[in-house]
Amino acid sequence: xxxxxxxxxxxxxxxxxxxxxxxxxxxxxxxxxxxxxxxxxxxxxxxxxxxxxxxxxxxxxxxxxxxxxxxxxxxxxxxxxxxxxxxxxxxxxxxxxxxxxxxxxxxxxxxxxxxxxxxxxxxxxxxxxxxxxxxxxxxxxxxxxxxxxxxxxxxxxxxxxxxxxxxxxxxxxxxxxxxxxxxxxxxxxxxxxxxxxxxxxxxxxxxxxxxxxxxxxxxxxxxxxxxxxxxxxxxxxxxxxxxxxxxxxxxxxxxxxxxxxxxxxxxxxxxxxxxxxxxxxxxxxxxxxxxxxxxxxxxxxxxxxxxxxxxxxxxxxxxxxxxxxxxxxxxxxxxxxxxxxxxxxxxxxxxxxxxxxxxxxxxxxxxxxxxxxxxxxxxxxxxxxxxxxxxxxxxxxxxxxxxxxxxxxxxxxxxxxxxxxxxxxxxxxxxxxxxxxxxxxxxxxxxxxxxxxxxxxxxxxxxxxxxxxxxxxxxxxxxxxx
Numbered sequence: 001x002x003x004x005x006x007x008x009x010x011x012x013x014x015x016x017x018x019x020x021x022x023x024x025x026x027x028x029x030x031x032x033x034x035x036x037x038x039x040x041x042x043x044x045x046x047x048x049x050x051x052x053x054x055x056x057x058x059x060x061x062x063x064x065x066x067x068x069x070x071x072x073x074x075x076x077x078x079x080x081x082x083x084x085x086x087x088x089x090x091x092x093x094x095x096x097x098x099x100x101x102x103x104x105x106x107x108x109x110x111x112x113x114x115x116x117x118x119x120x121x122x123x124x125x126x127x128x129x130x131x132x133x134x135x136x137x138x139x140x141x142x143x144x145x146x147x148x149x150x151x152x153x154x155x156x157x158x159x160x161x162x163x164x165x166x167x168x169x170x171x172x173x174x175x176x177x178x179x180x181x182x183x184x185x186x187x188x189x190x191x192x193x194x195x196x197x198x199x200x201x202x203x204x205x206x207x208x209x210x211x212x213x214x215x216x217x218x219x220x221x222x223x224x225x226x227x228x229x230x231x232x233x234x235x236x237x238x239x240x241x242x243x244x245x246x247x248x249x250x251x252x253x254x255x256x257x258x259x260x261x262x263x264x265x266x267x268x269x270x271x272x273x274x275x276x277x278x279x280x281x282x283x284x285x286x287x288x289x290x291x292x293x294x295x296x297x298x299x300x301x302x303x304x305x306x307x308x309x310x311x312x313x314x315x316x317x318x319x320x321x322x323x324x325x326x327x328x329x330x331x332x333x334x335x336x337x338x339x340x341x342x343x344x345x346x347x348x349x350x351x352x353x354x355x356x357x358x359x360x361x362x363x364x365x366x367x368x369x370x371x372x373x374x375x376x377x378x379x380x381x382x383x384x385x386x387x388x389x390x391x392x393x394x395x396x397x398x399x400x401x402x403x404x405x406x407x408x409x410x411x412x413x414x415x416x417x418x419x420x421x422x423x424x425x426x427x428x429x430x431x432x433x434x435x436x437x438x439x440x441x442x443x444x445x446x447x448x449x450x451x452x453x454x455x456x457x458x459x460x461x462x463x464x465x466x467x468x469x470x471x472x473x474x475x476x477x478x479x480x481x482x
Contacts (some may be wrong), residue, residue, distance in 0.1 A: 061198035072151030079370035103314025108190030136168035192332035278418035291365030326405035350382035
């Protein structure tokens with residue numbers, strides 16, 4: 001361990017890893033570069049945005065029988081969201097990176113790649129690449145800006161530093177190609193992990209996550225939409241994007257000042273079974289509904305997706321369609337995609353059901369990526385027994401999720417009184433049934449009356465006696481729903 005004074009405030013800065021060349025002063029946020037004989041002040045580093053991550057500097061864990069400690073972090077932002085890279089120091093002196101993106105984690109270490117590697121601009125998500133004798137699928141290819149840093153790091157970063165990275169997957173195996181410094185990338189390999197598997201200790205607790213999410217240290221959280229002033233009353237902290245439920249503006253909250261990304265117009269109230277802020281106990285964990293969106297396909301089929309978050313369990317999706325409910329999670333282990341018509345997860349085969357474009361029609365709440373009206377993905381669904389797989393593809397990213405059916409009774413058991421009955425739909429059903437019933441009665445009465453030529457005037461009077469009350473009732477229902 002090497003201890004040096006901060007050249008700005010004089011506080012002690014510890015370099016625990018010999019590989020570290022940079023550290024961010026905990027007290028004044030000065031970026032300190034460690035040279036062979038001195039330290040240099042590189043200016044202040046932007047503070048990191050406190051997000052939903054339970055990890056912090058000082059978190060410990062084990063991997064492969066070796067203990068590690070988190071000693072640094074960089075926070076990266078791209079066009080659709082942000083993620084953390086935690087710098088881990090093992091007790092044996094080796095280092096690794098713990099990737100942290102929306103509750104999914106990967107642990108990777110740098111290796112030497114012997115093969116010729118593709119150029120950054122040639123990489124395409126969903127395409128297969130042979131690297132070091134193993135086939136990988138490109139999961140995402142993106143350019144990201146460094147927006148903050150903490151602790152000590154093995155390379156120099158600062159304002160304006162960009163990362164050009166591609167992540168590739170094969171089952172649970174993970175590979176990152178980092179083109180940030182040259183056209184010949186640095187190669188990192190590892191696998192998808194969970195915090196439970198890593199036996200992590202000294203994590204932030206639920207209260208710390210809940211009260212700090214979306215905040216900068218020492219600054220006041222902004223909860224008012226800068227476009228219409230409406231308050232986001234459903235959540236005390238957010239990730240990178242809020243879609244205002246009142247005016248539909250998309251608000252970027254990954255910086256110290258909220259900015260409007262796309263000003264929206266006020267929209268009519270959208271009826272959903274679950275509302276923002278609803279809470280549920282699922283598998284013994286407390287979840288809160290933080291975002292919802294309605295989507296449609298090319299056949300105008302509409303469904304609703306609800307994003308839930310738990311400080312302990314991370315993110316969870318509930319999907320409501322005309323066929324019922326489903327519970328979905330984003331997969332750490334990717335299936336093997338057998339050309340176009342089949343996929344295999346573990347040893348379970350799945351056959352292709354549909355391929356369709358999905359477009360967001362409405363969104364409100366907080367999301368862990370940038371979403372708004374018109375956001376579009378290409379979806380392929382697969383069926384295996386009661387479960388389904390779905391692969392969602394954009395020009396820069398591909399993700400896999402698995403869903404299983406959930407009964408409406410189970411939804412009510414989870415959410416209790418928070419489940420909303422759509423009164424408008426109920427009234428319209430009553431109106432439709434009433435109209436059919438009145439029409440049937442009218443037809444039955446007309447049959448014997450029309451057989452008599454001299455009774456047409458009575459038929460007319462009887463018809464008006466039935467029609468006019470029905471017309472009044474329809475008007476009453478319409479006024480009651482306005």
